[in-house]
Amino acid sequence: MSGSSRSVAPSAGPVRSFDFPPVHADVSENGLRIRSVQVGRLPVVTAMVVLDAGEGGLDDSRAGLAVLTGDSLEGGTAKRSGVELAEALEAIGAGLSVGSGWDSTTVSLSCMADRLDDAMGLLAEVLIEPAFPDDEVERIRGQRLAAIRQREMDPAGIATTASRRLMYAEEVPYGRPLGGTVESVGPFSPGCASGFVEAQYRPKGSGIVVVGDVDAGQVRSLVETHFGAWAGEAELQPQIDAESRTRERGIVVIERADAVQSEIRIGHVGQARSTPHYFPLRVLNTVLGGAFTSRLNLNLREEHGFTYGVRSRFLVRRGAGPWCVSTAVGTDVTADAVREAVAEITTLVAKGPTEEEVGAARDYLAGAFPLQLETTGQIAARIAELLIYDLPDDYYGDYRDRIRGVTLEEAREAARQCIRPDEMTVVVGGHPEEIQAPLEKLGWGPVTVEAAP
């Protein structure tokens, strides 16, 4: 091959179409929504139960209850001790995985397809007849308290926790750490767990997603067999009014005298999953800090070498979740990094992204879609999202078209509507003596110093 032809990137071959695999929708006799997708490439299956049981529905005094209850499921069932449950699951190569979030709790497992019957039986047993023995609940509570302590000494955790607290008004759940606090976790008891299960772990309001080497008929029959005895309806979760703590900009230093780096968080209250700007915002955020070639990363990492990486995220939830830019930088360049990041954000909002940037971001997001749907677990998680946010079953059918349809003007409008540089709070976990004066010299906003937790 000659040097001249090597100097041009090769052109693409013919595109192979990609459709989100067909989702089979059904409802069990007891009201449990069933969603299944048959994927036969390998003899594996992922089964995931989605419960309307998130932390967002809990007031501060019960903070951590959804997480603790989910953690306590491994304590055993009416039929099996915790040890016996673990042995039964692992004998068929299945591990129970509980994901507790702001909007839902998911309980899932993956296994070889020929063990699905046993696995579904165990999954149902865990959800319908959890036992919460005293000693196991006591143990889980102790582990959670230790995890809170670990988080309070983790530089990234300290900065993120402070950023959320300073972002949201008092009593907005999103302002606290997901797993609760020492105070709220303290009183957790078996009664708390079974009360929460009683209220929220119910077939009506929940869903089960099964993806893999199994057909819809088998799924339906396995669900009726194993989940048939489950009854009732989950209590409706309260709406979240995610108000901001402040509309003023400012910099807060969280004191860490032995820090060797500064953890930086910049942001304000963001958007709910239902935002009309959802697709434009995904494109916009990719330009700002959602890809390696985003403005923030090219500036802070590739141009200045301040950091190993930086990213921007809109965490969309039922209520307005946080928008947050996060990075860790050398102590001596902390103020420089804040200045550059704030400048990139401000410029993006004032002038908007370019046509070329929006095109590249659209291509990235649309092209990446099939890459994120290779595994049964990935497909199941996508479908769970539809159940949690009441999105239609054919939602992903035109997902890529909707990404490709985002216009420059829509992306600019999303920037103006969803990012307000004058209202950003900058949190810096770091060495106050070395970073406070340079941060004040920026003249961007008032600098206050807080002691670490």
Next chain:
Amino acid sequence: MLSIPIERFKLDNGLRVNLSHDDTTPVVSVNLWYGVGSRNERAGKTGFAHLFEHMMFQGSEHVPKNRHFELIERVGGSLNATTWFDRTNYFETVPSHHLGLALWLESDRMGWMLPAMTQEKLDNQRDVVMNEKLQRYDNQPYGDWDERIQAMVFPDSHPYHHTVIGSMADIEAATLDDVAEFFQTYYVPNNAVLTVCGDFSRDEALDLIERHFGEIAPGGEIPAIPGDPNLDPVIGETVHERVEAEVPLPRVLMACRVPTYTNEGFYAADVAGSVLGSGRASRLYRSLVRERRVAKGVTSFVFPLTSGAGMLLAWATGFPDGDPAELEAALVAEMEGLASVTDREIQRAVALTETALFRQIEQVGERADLVSMFDQLFDDPGRLNGEIERLRAVTPEDVSTFTERFLGADNRAVLTYVPETAPMPSVA
């Protein structure tokens, strides 16, 4: 039994090529294993393999800086690279009609990287790597555990004695000449395995590979690994180290030398490691976490290394007022207790590994990486398909023999972290 199809080829310049077809999803992965890692670094040059990995993203003769990322992200692809003791891997997963792009990018930096190197790029990436060390190691509780454990398990002269991230003084001293020498020595087709996995047409893929990689000249012979990779099978004693640090909870780590991945004895070590610490029915979880409640969490892992010895590592994290001596005694008891395991325990461990392996290879990128690994380490990419059977063949007697030989007091490194009592003086 797993039956991943693999076709194997070799170019005239020595590049080993594997094709593994699966058109379930219209994506394809390109994966390169270079036979160079931290074990190839000489004294005074530690951290080079990893720094070099960063330099590989700084452009090549026909690809300007950042263009590699731009081109792959523009089509929705994902990409990265990692450095490890025995190898450095590079990978892209892209929508399948962009296979040519990924191959062109990888070939350009294999064949034409040096003309694009500048002092400015090196300075920038040295800063990035130093920040990576600060973020991922220095600013993390327990962040220096691997540096300490490796130094305890492997002697000064051994290539696994130092960490992959290396010494910041060595990184600071890196010159453009060092980068060039490293490239010319190790980044040659005869020291690499290329695997393409996913949705592609065989003839087209072979044609693209020949076109893009065929004209790259082979390099010389790969130099022997510096230092002395030969080791006694065991450490010879119990080595203790106690660290008072700004950590939230006490933690005890225990490591021992075990047979290398390329030694048949490895499989008993791997099964022993799983019985010990995989899942909630494992011995460590059951005993230390669930029943005795001396630990908040436990982990065990077997490093599949190939020079002299591998390593089995287990650790337990205690509670705030817990006694580390109790954690250590409990870890020792469970490790030594592996002299007696049941068939059921082995079956459970293998069942968990089987599910994990199948879930891993659902992604063509992961599958490609495993194929490259088996080619690079075993000269046998198809070995992937028999891996579960090799684990299944391990008997309780094998685990017992392994335990008596390798998990005793004469083969133990014990690293204990305790929360410091007074705040540490600030170090600027």
